[in-house]
Amino acid sequence: MTSPSPSSEPFKVVIAGGGVAALEAALALRALDAERFEVTLVAPNEDFVYRPMAVREPFAYSAARRYAVGEIAADIGAALIVESFASLDVGRRVARTESGAELHYDAILLALGARPHPRFPAAVTLDDARLEELMGGLLEDVDSGYVHDIAFVIPARVAWPLPIYELALMTARRAFEMNVELAVTIATPEQQPLAIFGEGASSGVAALLEQSGITTITSAHCEVPDGRHVVINPGDRTIDVDRVIALPELYGPAIRGLAAGEHGFIPVDVHSRVRGVEGVYAAGDATDFELKYGGIAAQQADAAAESIAALAGLAIEPAPLHPVIHGILLTGAAPQYLSAQFTGGRGFHSEITDEPTWSPPAKIAAKYLAPYLDERDRAR
Numbered sequence: 001m002t003s004p005s006p007s008s009e010p011f012k013v014v015i016a017g018g019g020v021a022a023l024e025a026a027l028a029l030r031a032l033d034a035e036r037f038e039v040t041l042v043a044p045n046e047d048f049v050y051r052p053m054a055v056r057e058p059f060a061y062s063a064a065r066r067y068a069v070g071e072i073a074a075d076i077g078a079a080l081i082v083e084s085f086a087s088l089d090v091g092r093r094v095a096r097t098e099s100g101a102e103l104h105y106d107a108i109l110l111a112l113g114a115r116p117h118p119r120f121p122a123a124v125t126l127d128d129a130r131l132e133e134l135m136g137g138l139l140e141d142v143d144s145g146y147v148h149d150i151a152f153v154i155p156a157r158v159a160w161p162l163p164i165y166e167l168a169l170m171t172a173r174r175a176f177e178m179n180v181e182l183a184v185t186i187a188t189p190e191q192q193p194l195a196i197f198g199e200g201a202s203s204g205v206a207a208l209l210e211q212s213g214i215t216t217i218t219s220a221h222c223e224v225p226d227g228r229h230v231v232i233n234p235g236d237r238t239i240d241v242d243r244v245i246a247l248p249e250l251y252g253p254a255i256r257g258l259a260a261g262e263h264g265f266i267p268v269d270v271h272s273r274v275r276g277v278e279g280v281y282a283a284g285d286a287t288d289f290e291l292k293y294g295g296i297a298a299q300q301a302d303a304a305a306e307s308i309a310a311l312a313g314l315a316i317e318p319a320p321l322h323p324v325i326h327g328i329l330l331t332g333a334a335p336q337y338l339s340a341q342f343t344g345g346r347g348f349h350s351e352i353t354d355e356p357t358w359s360p361p362a363k364i365a366a367k368y369l370a371p372y373l374d375e376r377d378r379a380r
């Protein structure tokens, strides 16, 4: 096995991915010691799209913001290869791209995101890249009174927690403002709505859903036999609706050259090290961490950056992941701010507030990426 570069040479870090975890890690390494690291980003996407804001697109807000990955890489001082990472040779510390290029690394961070798959083929499955196309027609049908009942269904393995609640709340609000009758139901396997945010926040969300006239069916394991029925289990109860909207199920990227965990996710420890493989790290939705969330992806990326810095010989005690989750719940009216300290099951010290409790109050609460994007937005 090749050993890492001696401290006189730059420490080569390859970051595969161009999303939240990848960019956060690149910014974190720059902040830790810009001179020590030679960072190469490998990502096929030319733009970084601010996905959480995509939920507003069907409601005639402007499109989610996009930032050129090339510009971000240039700001960070990282090289960028615009193509897909393909495989890993961990013995030689080499990453291969789809075109066959070989990149030698001292450390590599896999930040490849998750792969969404429809769980209920008969339902409309959320895809944030084309939400307006998927939901625009539905909202027109609501406005004109053709659609009276909509079910929003969460599969057994919760994917991203916020967007389906946001879409349900915004749809209900829109019907209220248009003065049309609409029954909105959310069916979720969670024991309480947004249970991952802990008791305080979750109770606040439950109250908000009730005030908005939304029926929430919790502990529900659903089937969608066709586009007009949802079967709720246990109990084998069927509800009749006009449309069914569902979250996808997520799978990991299953990387050639690396043993995959359950559902293809990459197993990591609290320092974002891939278990049993030296110099290989992973962060974000691609990992086996239970919660798939931008803020968590960023915190895993920060943990990885510190761990990589220690490997590179910097005098640093890498901090393990202590997940804290912040979320802005868009409602169609005033947003709500959710916070929780995550402990593996439910959060503790969990709250819902009318004002943000973190700064900048970004939807993706990321130590380095949030202020960086905030500054870019202000400069625009």
Ligand SMILES: Cc1cc2nc3c(=O)[nH]c(=O)nc-3n(C[C@H](O)[C@H](O)[C@H](O)COP(=O)(O)OP(=O)(O)OC[C@H]3O[C@@H](n4cnc5c(N)ncnc54)[C@H](O)[C@@H]3O)c2cc1C
Binding pocket: 016, 017, 018, 019, 020, 021, 022, 042, 043, 044, 045, 051, 052, 053, 054, 055, 083, 084, 085, 086, 111, 112, 113, 114, 128, 160, 162, 163, 283, 284, 285, 286, 292, 293, 294, 295, 296, 297, 327, 328, 363, 364, 365
């Ligand atoms: C509609 C919606 C709303 C959301 N709202 C919120 C919210 O309010 N707050 C929040 O914190 N989170 C939210 N999330 C979740 C958040 O977007 C994700 O958890 C976050 O993007 C995960 O970051 P990531 O870097 O792991 O993956 P991603 O951001 O998905 O990035 C993965 C990157 O890997 C790249 N990639 C894929 N394959 C390859 C390959 N072979 N080689 C190289 N690169 C590759 C992709 O092009 C992409 O750049 C939301 C998600 C959705 C869909």
